[in-house]
Amino acid sequence: MGLSGISLLTTTYSLILQHQSLLLCLRAKGFGLDLKKDMEGVDYLSDERKKAQFDVEAMKIAWAGSLEAFQLSDRMAKLVANDPAFEKFTRPMLGRKELIKNTLRKAAHGWKLIVDLRLTEEEAKWLRLYIDEPAYTDLHWGMFIPAIEGQGTEEQKKKWLPLAKKMQIIGCYAQTELGHGSNVQGLETTATFDPQTDEFIMHSPTLTSSKWWPGGLGKASTHAVVYARLIVGGEFHGVHGFIVQLRSLDDHSPLPGVTVGDIGMKFGNGAYNTMDNGVLRFDHVRIPRDQMLMRVSQVTREGKIMQSDVPRQLIYGTMVYVRQTIVADASKALSRAVCIATRYSAIRRQFGSRNGGPETQVIDYKTQQSRLFPLLASAYAFRFVGEWLKWLYTDVKERLAANDFSTLPEAHACTAGLKSLTTSFTADGIEECRKLCGGHGYLVSSGLPELFAVYIPACTYEGDNVVLLLQVARFLVKTVSELGYKKPVGTTAYMGRVASLMQNNCAVQTAEGWLNPGAVVEAFESRAARMAVRCGQQLAKYENPEEGFAELSADLVEASIAHCQLIVVSKFIEKLQQDIPGKGVKQTLEVLCYVYALFLLHKHQGDFLATGYLTPKQASLANDQLRTLYSKVRPNAITLVDSFNYTDHYLGSILGRYDGNVYPKLYEAAWKDPLNDSDVVDGFYEYVQPILKQKLRTAKL
Ligand SMILES: CCCCCCCCCC/C=C\CCCCCCCC(=O)SCCNC(=O)CCNC(=O)[C@H](O)C(C)(C)COP(=O)(O)OP(=O)(O)OC[C@H]1O[C@@H](n2cnc3c(N)ncnc32)[C@H](O)[C@@H]1OP(=O)(O)O
Ligand SMILES: Cc1cc2nc3c(=O)[nH]c(=O)nc-3n(C[C@H](O)[C@H](O)[C@H](O)COP(=O)(O)OP(=O)(O)OC[C@H]3O[C@@H](n4cnc5c(N)ncnc54)[C@H](O)[C@@H]3O)c2cc1C
Numbered sequence: 146m147g148l149s150g151i152s153l154l155t156t157t158y159s160l161i162l163q164h165q166s167l168l169l170c171l172r173a174k175g176f177g178l179d180l181k182k183d184m185e186g187v188d189y190l191s192d193e194r195k196k197a198q199f200d201v202e203a204m205k206i207a208w209a210g211s212l213e214a215f216q217l218s219d220r221m222a223k224l225v226a227n228d229p230a231f232e233k234f235t236r237p238m239l240g241r242k243e244l245i246k247n248t249l250r251k252a253a254h255g256w257k258l259i260v261d262l263r264l265t266e267e268e269a270k271w272l273r274l275y276i277d278e279p280a281y282t283d284l285h286w287g288m289f290i291p292a293i294e295g296q297g298t299e300e301q302k303k304k305w306l307p308l309a310k311k312m313q314i315i316g317c318y319a320q321t322e323l324g325h326g327s328n329v330q331g332l333e334t335t336a337t338f339d340p341q342t343d344e345f346i347m348h349s350p351t352l353t354s355s356k357w358w359p360g361g362l363g364k365a366s367t368h369a370v371v372y373a374r375l376i377v378g379g380e381f382h383g384v385h386g387f388i389v390q391l392r393s394l395d396d397h398s399p400l401p402g403v404t405v406g407d408i409g410m411k412f413g414n415g416a417y418n419t420m421d422n423g424v425l426r427f428d429h430v431r432i433p434r435d436q437m438l439m440r441v442s443q444v445t446r447e448g449k450i451m452q453s454d455v456p457r458q459l460i461y462g463t464m465v466y467v468r469q470t471i472v473a474d475a476s477k478a479l480s481r482a483v484c485i486a487t488r489y490s491a492i493r494r495q496f497g498s499r500n501g502g503p504e505t506q507v508i509d510y511k512t513q514q515s516r517l518f519p520l521l522a523s524a525y526a527f528r529f530v531g532e533w534l535k536w537l538y539t540d541v542k543e544r545l546a547a548n549d550f551s552t553l554p555e556a557h558a559c560t561a562g563l564k565s566l567t568t569s570f571t572a573d574g575i576e577e578c579r580k581l582c583g584g585h586g587y588l589v590s591s592g593l594p595e596l597f598a599v600y601i602p603a604c605t606y607e608g609d610n611v612v613l614l615l616q617v618a619r620f621l622v623k624t625v626s627e628l629g630y631k632k633p634v635g636t637t638a639y640m641g642r643v644a645s646l647m648q649n650n651c652a653v654q655t656a657e658g659w660l661n662p663g664a665v666v667e668a669f670e671s672r673a674a675r676m677a678v679r680c681g682q683q684l685a686k687y688e689n690p691e692e693g694f695a696e697l698s699a700d701l702v703e704a705s706i707a708h709c710q711l712i713v714v715s716k717f718i719e720k721l722q723q724d725i726p727g728k729g730v731k732q733t734l735e736v737l738c739y740v741y742a743l744f745l746l747h748k749h750q751g752d753f754l755a756t757g758y759l760t761p762k763q764a765s766l767a768n769d770q771l772r773t774l775y776s777k778v779r780p781n782a783i784t785l786v787d788s789f790n791y792t793d794h795y796l797g798s799i800l801g802r803y804d805g806n807v808y809p810k811l812y813e814a815a816w817k818d819p820l821n822d823s824d825v826v827d828g829f830y831e832y833v834q835p836i837l838k839q840k841l842r843t844a845k846l
Pocket of ligand 2: 284318319320321324325326327328357358359360417422602605606607608609610611612615
């Protein structure tokens, strides 16, 4: 290495010393230099932690939901973090075969722990979350079992659930096909009843009818709940779910008539490639009649279709359940990215040094705060709306069990809308966190690229986000059209006050005036109601409602977003009306709640102004208040992310380390890259040296 290289290194290290004064002796492998090494065990963020204005341990409980939930999650997080079998740092460098084998190994080790330690289903769920590697088990526990629970008869549940819960069979959820995903009624796979043999014949009549995407199908599953067109007596009777065995329980080979495999590599290194998303075709595969999930409709031995009194939509019930869990997962993924970006923003310094003093922590730049703190506030907002949605789902489930189906449409609209809203925001938020970390955010060791790659399909799976918002729009349009004779309830109750929401305008006169939950909720209600009513008025101009709906669909999507944002804001405010123990906890959450609401108001001020609810002056006052709120968040930022209680293992990020010891660890990690195993790169003699040694024929070059 030349002198200029050495002086560059020396300059870099003096900068490091400037930032983290406790570095002692770092050995720069490959450069023959003895540099300073960092002191392990030092908390570089301790000054930040001293600034907290609230009780962090109490905030951890508020985030977890209860002391018991906190203890359970903490126990599982540590169990995984302390077990070397769950190491994951090499994941992005593994080839596909190694990756899948590694995932199978981790899943097997996880299952062994679940059995040996007799973990409850709740503990097992947290264990899988902290193992932090998408695997066939997600679909087995998350969709296959719920599909049987929701759509199976008592007899079917008795037969299949014990096998599935002991993992004596492995299942997946095979709905999507090569040609159709969103349009479930357009699926082409057929299940034709054969009265001669009392069987269904599962068949894939076209290429586009091949099942395509189901997770766990490619290599792991022995069974699937397959969605197919029910054909009895030559007639089509809608799409239904069927339990179909795909592979031998002895040697795992595909059963006769079954063609099954993996669909290939997906976005990113490591990331979702640990999952075996699969392709499946049937060539007249026969299954017994009692393997059709028959809670909604039954096919009798004689080939008669019997409808039970549960609505047909219950066939979509598994999707309602999973969408609800996806909202809860959004807060986890966003909080994880925010934790990394916040800790790193407190460590990173740029500019502002005077007389050789320390430079400014980038977290102190207002621009950084205005990008980061709304994400932090959103993580909390999604956590609380997720908690509420879980309650809503549990309530619907209990009602369904008692044959009360009245709240199913609202549950569908809420789960679809909030799934869409939270996943789109989280996907964008993770990418924003990467940018907030500057260049280092682009390194795999920041944890952000893999988190992003794993997370973004959430905008597509379990319902494309636009398609789902259009479902919310249908629900809103219906609610508006029924206003004259039907009192709206639940999350649309505000529509019952539509006359005043259309007439009254915002009364806020000062920036402080925005620190009022009533003013905030009314602003979001008025905007949502006005946008929905406006869409209703526009739709009324069309003779054909479906044509009008299609024409106005972009506006309808915006009205749905306004409605869903209102739900998140009001559920955050409702949460703050509860008793939340701990010094300063409630006050800090109040600040976050206002940040969330006023950030949305600022971002979507076009809606608030165009609907005539706000004046430009009032919108500007909201923005003034937002700036003040950022200053209130600043001293609590690090402890607010500590309150997520994430282990360094789960975060999987050098930039987000709890101790903030970023630079030495980044440096160390670089030397662990296989490329640095040798000084001279493999391929040098074949491809580089001949160029260096070439005798140029054209003198001009
Ligand atoms: C660094 C490393 C990090 C590692 C992190 C690891 C963490 C792991 C993360 C990931 C791990 C696990 C998660 C992975 C899970 C992935 C699972 C993905 C699974 C899937 O994708 S399964 C396939 C899902 N498919 C869909 O969602 C299809 C979307 N389409 C539909 O839902 C519907 O078909 C439709 C769009 C609603 C159809 O519309 P259409 O109008 O055609 O509908 P119908 O005529 O059939 O019915 C209309 C009628 O029904 C009502 N309705 C519709 N859906 C529902 C419902 N779900 N529930 C109740 N009611 C419903 C609708 O309102 C109409 O009612 P109405 O007639 O108006 O009264
Ligand atoms: C990682 C991953 C895992 C998955 N796991 C599973 C699984 O386990 N099991 C399973 O069955 N499936 C699974 N899927 C499939 C997934 O559910 C579908 O991809 C999803 O429902 C979207 O359907 P699609 O692919 O048909 O999109 P399309 O509907 O083809 O969407 C393409 C575009 O068209 C637009 N569009 C479609 N319809 C309309 C409309 N009516 N109005 C306006 N715009 C429209 C969409 O907004 C989108 O922009 C998975 C997918 C992924 C990516």
